[in-house]
Amino acid sequence: MARGAPRFYFSLRSPYSWLAYRELTERHPDVAAAVEWRPFFEPDATSERLLTERGGSFPYTPMSRAKHLYILQDIGRITKERDVPLNWPVDRDPVWEIPHLAYLVADREGLGQQYIAAAYRTRWEEGRDICDRDVVAGLGTELGLDPRELADAADDPALREEGVRLLLDICKDGVFGVPFFVHGFTRFWGLDRLPGFVGHLRERAVPAAAMPAPESGPVGLGSRTTDDGHAGGCG
Template sequence: MRGRPRLYFSFRSPYSWLTVDRLRRTAPDAFEAMDLFPYWDPDERTGAALAGLGGEFHYVQMSRAKHLYMLLDTKRLAERQGMRMAWPVDVDPWWEPPHLAWLYARRQGRATRFYDAIVEARWGRGEDICLPETVRAAAERAGLDPDRAAAAPDDPDIREEAANCLYQAYLDDVFGIPYFKWGRHRFWGFDRLDAFLDVWRPATEGARA
């Protein structure tokens, strides 16, 4: 199969965090071998740009019952993976700052370092990653200019790139996170990682051989 797999991830989702962690343990070169796309609830400005491209945001907000279930479920999964988890409290979150800062980090060649820093802040320490000071601290740990990282939502070029990421998600029918797409294959959720690996790894190992 031609082309590279696409991985849609979100700093908001604990399932994305847990899946990506297990993916990288299994395939340490995953970030280099895949095309990564951040996925988040867009604000009005990004949403308007997405609509201007002809796209929509497929994700539907979860119910309180589902949220409570997810809290217990992800804690159980984290313990199984031997990971320490601090559940953050999101109060009127604005998801552009961490996700657009990741786009800035990618331009600087430090996407992986920033990814690790921001997920540790959110899931390791329970910090509010939508706050500018949290983004700045993660950027510093990643070796980035903290002010430019925190100002990513004000950069028109990064805003355009952000809308294009969500538009590609729309074209790929992404409705939840994490989400893998490779050719005609689509895999959604933590419990579909093995199914994705069963398809992708044999093919990549055969290509290397």
């Protein structure tokens, strides 16, 4: 067995990560329960400074206009093929620590999965801005959590430090885009690599009890995400 617990690096920003989340939880719930869920987010100036001070460097390159236009077309195709509702959000001066550090608050309270589901629905099905603190506060109210604690998570120094530790793990695990799946030294990048990751874990019986055989049917559609020149590069 490969060393280390399997990890799923997800981003609330990325439509490919959203679709991987849906496929993982709906078609492979046993694997979803077996992996560690790790948020991937582009650092703001404060997080980037803290990351640099600790010897890290975030592996992200802004996408070109052509790549952005391709993603709009590609995600439109995939969601239509899968009959998945889509409402494109508009990000205005996004600070990605706001929704992703709020996830850490929800996860601490045992509601991490519920928060991810609510945040993805809010962003990709309702088209709302999840970097808006009032929107995040609404997610807190929906989940029965302190709305201001979620909305203001990015202002909490302890959560900032935890976020930087997660960014350092991104560097250590060689994560350059999302969705990204890691098990020991084995890595899978992109929505279309999810079936391979599922098969990899099941072959190695993670967790210790053997998992059921993978489902039959078509593999996941879509493209790998985030880095230079490749389809799906929205981080």
